[in-house]
Amino acid sequence: xxxxxxxxxxxxxxxxxxxxxxxxxxxxxxxxxxxxxxxxxxxxxxxxxxxxxxxxxxxxxxxxxxxxxxxxxxxxxxxxxxxxxxxxxxxxxxxxxxxxxxxxxxxxxxxxxxxxxxxxxxxxxxxxxxxxxxxxxxxxxxxxxxxxxxxxxxxxxxxxxxxxxxxxxxxxxxxxxxxxxxxxxxxxxxxxxxxxxxxxxxxxxxxxxxxxxxxxxxxxxxxxxxxxxxxxxxxxxxxxxxxxxxxxxxxxxxxxxxxxxxxxxxxxxxxxxxxxxxxxxxxxxxxxxxxxxxxxxxxxxxxxxxxxxxxxxxxxxxxxxxxxxxxxxxxxxxxxxxxxxxxxxxxxxxxxxxxxxxxxxxxxxxxxxxxxxxxxxxxxxxxxxxxxxxxxxxxxxxxxxxxxxxxxxxxxxxxxxxxxxxxxxxxxxxxxxxx
Amino acid sequence: xxxxxxxxxxxxxxxxxxxxxxxxxxxxxxxxxxxxxxxxxxxxxxxxxxxxxxxxxxxxxxxxxxxxxxxxxxxxxxxxxxxxxxxxxxxxxxxxxxxxxxxxxxxxxxxxxxxxxxxxxxxxxxxxxxxxxxxxxxxxxxxxxxxxxxxxxxxxxxxxxxxxxxxxxxxxxxxxxxxxxxxxxxxxxxxxxxxxxxxxxxxxxxxxxxxxxxxxxxxxxxxxxxxxxxxxxxxxxxxxxxxxxxxxxxxxxxxxxxxxxxxxxxxxxxxxxxxxxxxxxxxxxxxxxxxxxxxxxxxxxxxxxxxxxxxxxxxxxxxxxxxxxxxxxxxxxxxxxxxxx
Numbered sequence: 001x002x003x004x005x006x007x008x009x010x011x012x013x014x015x016x017x018x019x020x021x022x023x024x025x026x027x028x029x030x031x032x033x034x035x036x037x038x039x040x041x042x043x044x045x046x047x048x049x050x051x052x053x054x055x056x057x058x059x060x061x062x063x064x065x066x067x068x069x070x071x072x073x074x075x076x077x078x079x080x081x082x083x084x085x086x087x088x089x090x091x092x093x094x095x096x097x098x099x100x101x102x103x104x105x106x107x108x109x110x111x112x113x114x115x116x117x118x119x120x121x122x123x124x125x126x127x128x129x130x131x132x133x134x135x136x137x138x139x140x141x142x143x144x145x146x147x148x149x150x151x152x153x154x155x156x157x158x159x160x161x162x163x164x165x166x167x168x169x170x171x172x173x174x175x176x177x178x179x180x181x182x183x184x185x186x187x188x189x190x191x192x193x194x195x196x197x198x199x200x201x202x203x204x205x206x207x208x209x210x211x212x213x214x215x216x217x218x219x220x221x222x223x224x225x226x227x228x229x230x231x232x233x234x235x236x237x238x239x240x241x242x243x244x245x246x247x248x249x250x251x252x253x254x255x256x257x258x259x260x261x262x263x264x265x266x267x268x269x270x271x272x273x274x275x276x277x278x279x280x281x282x283x284x285x286x287x288x289x290x291x292x293x294x295x296x297x298x299x300x301x302x303x304x305x306x307x308x309x310x311x312x313x314x315x316x317x318x319x320x321x322x323x324x325x326x327x328x329x330x331x332x333x334x335x336x337x338x339x340x341x342x343x344x345x346x347x348x349x350x351x352x353x354x355x356x357x358x359x360x361x362x363x364x365x366x367x368x369x370x371x372x373x374x375x376x377x378x379x380x381x382x383x384x385x386x387x388x389x390x391x392x393x394x395x396x397x398x399x400x401x402x403x404x405x406x407x408x409x410x411x412x413x414x415x416x417x418x419x420x421x422x423x424x425x426x427x428x429x430x431x432x433x434x435x
Numbered sequence: 436x437x438x439x440x441x442x443x444x445x446x447x448x449x450x451x452x453x454x455x456x457x458x459x460x461x462x463x464x465x466x467x468x469x470x471x472x473x474x475x476x477x478x479x480x481x482x483x484x485x486x487x488x489x490x491x492x493x494x495x496x497x498x499x500x501x502x503x504x505x506x507x508x509x510x511x512x513x514x515x516x517x518x519x520x521x522x523x524x525x526x527x528x529x530x531x532x533x534x535x536x537x538x539x540x541x542x543x544x545x546x547x548x549x550x551x552x553x554x555x556x557x558x559x560x561x562x563x564x565x566x567x568x569x570x571x572x573x574x575x576x577x578x579x580x581x582x583x584x585x586x587x588x589x590x591x592x593x594x595x596x597x598x599x600x601x602x603x604x605x606x607x608x609x610x611x612x613x614x615x616x617x618x619x620x621x622x623x624x625x626x627x628x629x630x631x632x633x634x635x636x637x638x639x640x641x642x643x644x645x646x647x648x649x650x651x652x653x654x655x656x657x658x659x660x661x662x663x664x665x666x667x668x669x670x671x672x673x674x675x676x677x678x679x680x681x682x683x684x685x686x687x688x689x690x691x692x693x694x695x696x697x698x699x700x701x702x703x704x705x706x707x708x709x710x711x712x713x714x715x716x717x718x719x720x721x722x723x724x725x726x727x728x729x730x731x732x733x734x735x736x737x738x739x740x741x742x743x744x745x746x747x748x749x750x751x752x753x754x755x756x757x758x759x760x761x762x763x764x765x766x767x768x769x770x771x772x773x774x775x776x
Contacts, residue, residue, distance in 0.1 A: 225490075282522070282523075286523060286527075289526060289527070289530030289531075377478075378522065379523055380519050380520050382518060386518075391485075392479065392616060393477075394486070395482060395753045395754060399644065401620065
């Protein structure tokens with residue numbers, strides 16, 4: 001390239017960028033734009049800072065200087081007085097003494113490793129479902145973990161849950177066999193009847209037989225020993241896991257063109273959803289006692305889990321129906337034109353999209369369900385709130401409130417907040433169309 | 436559709452009640468076979484029922500369960516406690532979920548007759564009282580005209596309160612609360628001038644305050660609240676066992692039998708009443724369908740009435756209740772066990 005030979009000044013390189021003025025970068029800019037952009041905002045900012053400072057100045061010393069070592073509320077008060085005339089500090093000693101009760105209820109302390117192990121196992125088992133990138137071998141754990149967790153929590157012989165798992169395995173095999181034969185239209189009812197018959201007649205004998213060959217068992221721990229946050233977690237997690245598939249089926253059933261299925265689903269959803277959860281809990285604890293023959297011992301916790309699951313399923317069905325309704329009809333038509341049958345089109349085309357739309361609603365229902373587990377206090381189950389009442393009923397701790405409620409609140413917040421963060425992560429990951 | 440469902444439910448419910456009424460096997464036999472007493476207890480009431488740090492239930496009402504277990508099974512710890520709320524207690528008993536109920540339940544006509552239960556005695560004579568801050572300067576409940584009153588909703592205390600103020604021609608403003616805990620908070624926050632509930636509850640509440648001396652319990656007791664254990668109507672053998680377990684504790688105190696000297700006295704004394712009670716004379720245990728040392732088991736493990744009272748709610752505890760009406764009849768109280776004869 002020919003350069004002009006004149007002495008005219010021609011800059012051949014760009015001027016290096018100057019650092020922007022201090023007021024336009026970093027913290028200073030952010031503060032100016034976000035906190036002090038005009039007079040009103042400046043006043044509000046200063047007021048808010050003052051308010052936050054005032055609140056923290058009240059709460060932080062109360063929390064951080066709390067008494068940890070004391071045998072009763074009155075001892076706490078004595079220690080508090082010895083600290084100074086007007087000091088008001090928390091009495092965390094109650095948590096120190098009773099934290100294991102708030103977490104595990106009356107579960108025998110020497111067996112605390114069992115629920116902890118069950119929780120660890122569960123978190124591994126659920127990881128392939130939550131995060132796609134995890135190794136697929138873990139799916140094996142996903143299917144075995146419900147039985148393993150049941151065994152760990154309640155104990156007794158290991159062969160009971162194994163026998164139950166076996167029944168499902170047989171059921172699946174049977175289903176595949178019949179589906180391929182001429183009777184394929186009857187595959188679902190036959191499998192269902194088979195599993196029910198197995199549970200009715202074979203479950204216990206098979207377990208007992210196996211147990212007599214190789215006895216492996218843990219100490220049996222009855223449900224009434226369960227309590228505290230563990231109870232809330234068991235009811236909540238079982239409800240969450242079971243309500244999603246049931247909810248999906250109900251949502252599909254409600255959209256179905258088959259009259260009977262449609263009406264059954266509508267009836268179920270409307271009845272369950274039209275009545276407050278507390279009524280269903282009372283039904284579980286009171287009414288069922290009358291229906292069952294006297295002396296039958298149908299576990300109260302199991303009854304509550306069933307009711308909570310049904311309740312959550314009805315809500316879940318409506319959330320998912322919202323997602324289904326949001327899909328353009330072209331998606332249905334498109335999947336039909338590809339020659340997919342109903343289940344294929346649901347599995348491959350419709351549900352992945354509908355569920356993605358419903359994620360915020362689904363997680364919302366989950367969080368609501370988890371917090372609703374505290375309602376079991378009204379039927380006398382000792383969840384964290386129930387235990388806080390029981391702890392307050394001892395002469396040592398009568399009259400202590402905030403410390404217990406803050407601890408319980410913290411436990412619930414950690415769980416609900418992580419669920420909420422997870423749902424946001426999931427939404428981001430599944431965001432496919434607007435990239 | 437819903438109406439049909441509801442009517443189906445209620446028909447089934449009625450049928451269920453009719454069925455539940457006809458228990459075939461006696462409760463006593465069932466308890467012996469099970470080796471465990473299923474006792475309906477409170478989910479938590481200061482001094483009456485509460486779990487300690489290791490999860491063992493303790494309290495005055497809990498002692499009643501332990502006494503029955505000791506009498507029937509010889510082991511006071513052979514009890515399965517079913518914590519019940521005010522809402523679930525009667526159904527749990529009626530449906531057979533629990534063998535007996537020992538849960539500060541007031542003996543009333545309708546509960547005894549209409550709900551088909553059998554109260555087997557009174558283990559605590561309570562009554563509704565009032566607590567006010569000392570600074571209010573009130574010395575009698577008749578000076579409470581125009582006061583705001585914290586009151587637990589859905590209890591007999593609510594009705595008693597209305598009656599009391601109407602009879603005395605006074606007005607009040609109720610502040611409804613759901614639980615005792617809530618009431619304590621409301622009262623301490625000055626949301627109400629007066630807190631009213633059973634006198635034992637007031638004493639326990641007052642004991643939990645930072646400055647109990649700033650509050651007084653007024654002398655008036657405006658209702659009768661005889662609290663006692665109860666069983667299902669119609670199972671008289673079982674009702675007798677529970678009734679006489681309580682009577683044995685009361686009689687033991689009257690005759691000076693305590694957990695310390697019961698072993699000595701069981702060898703035989705010159706008082707035939709004690710001998711019959713402890714089984715060294717006569718066959719009272721056999722008549723109840725129990726072993727001869729049934730009462731001895733109660734007293735050696737749970738103690739007599741006075742011991743249980745002192746241990747759980749008496750003057751040596753923070754609650755510090757005086758015996759008052761719950762003293763022996765010989766001391767001017769109402770405790771009066773029929774003779775063991």
